[in-house]
Amino acid sequence: MKSFRKVLTFNTRGRREFINISADVEGALSESGITEGLCLVNAMHITASVFINDAESGLLQDFDDWLEELAPHEPVSGYRHNGAEDNGDAHLKRQVMGREVVVAITGGRLDFGPWEQIFYGEFDGRRPKRVLIKIIGE
Numbered sequence: 001m002k003s004f005r006k007v008l009t010f011n012t013r014g015r016r017e018f019i020n021i022s023a024d025v026e027g028a029l030s031e032s033g034i035t036e037g038l039c040l041v042n043a044m045h046i047t048a049s050v051f052i053n054d055a056e057s058g059l060l061q062d063f064d065d066w067l068e069e070l071a072p073h074e075p076v077s078g079y080r081h082n083g084a085e086d087n088g089d090a091h092l093k094r095q096v097m098g099r100e101v102v103v104a105i106t107g108g109r110l111d112f113g114p115w116e117q118i119f120y121g122e123f124d125g126r127r128p129k130r131v132l133i134k135i136i137g138e
Contacts, residue, residue: 001037001136001137001138002032002033002034002136002137002138003134003135003136004028004031004032004033004034004133004134004135004136005132005133005134005135006028006031006132006133007044007130007131007132007133008021008024008120008130008131008133009128009129009130009131010120010122010125010128010129010130010131011125011126011127011128011129012122012125012126012129013125013126014122014125014126015073015090015122015123015124015125015126016064016067016068016093016121016122016123016125017121017122017125018060018063018064018119018120018121018122019119019120019122020055020117020118020119021041021050021118021119021120021131022055022110022117022118024133025039025041025103025110025118025133026109026110028133028135029105029108029109029110029135030108032135034105034108034135034136034137034138035105035107035108035137035138036105036106036107036137036138037104037105037135037136037137037138038102038103038104038105038135038136038137039102039103039104039105039110039133039134039135040100040101040102040132040133040134040135041100041101041102041103041118041131041132041133041134042099042100042101042131042132042134043094043099043100043120043121043129043130043131044129044130044131044132045129045130046091046094047087047090047091047093047094047122047123047124047129048094048120048121048122048123048124048129048131049093049094049097049098049099049120049121049123050098050099050100050101050118050119050120050121050131051097051098051101051118051119051121052101052103052112052116052117052118052119053116053117053119054115054116054117055115055117055119060119063097063121067093067096067097067123070092070093070096071089071092071093071096072089073086073089073090076088076089085124087123087124089123090123090124093121093123094121094123097121101118103118105135105137
């Protein structure tokens with residue numbers, strides 16, 4: 001069995017942003033040479049997320065609106081976590097959206113269902129953050 005590791009780095013313009021990273025993951029898979037196995041993609045920061053869903057702009061805006069309603073950034077005094085940073089809301093948003101995804105690899109391709117894409121969700125941006133891609137298989 002082979003393994004392959006690649007790290008992507010993102011530095012978003014805004015505090016919250018969703019980025020479709022499917023092409024980046026597919027590129028890593030191609031680079032790995034692995035044709036059968038599993039691909040793990042995870043956010044390496046506790047205020048960011050990786051998730052699978054539909055690549056439709058209205059849905060992404062719905063996620064953003066829903067998360068902000070669920071855990072609004074302000075007032076920052078509403079969170080016990082806030083101290084040196086004002087990101088208590090970002091930790092909660094990450095918990096809801098998840099840390100990682102695992103996708104099967106079949107015939108050298110990510111084995112997605114209809115409309116599935118991989119997204120990086122940033123909830124406390126404006127500084128470099130990493131995403132790990134770990135691929136294992138043959």
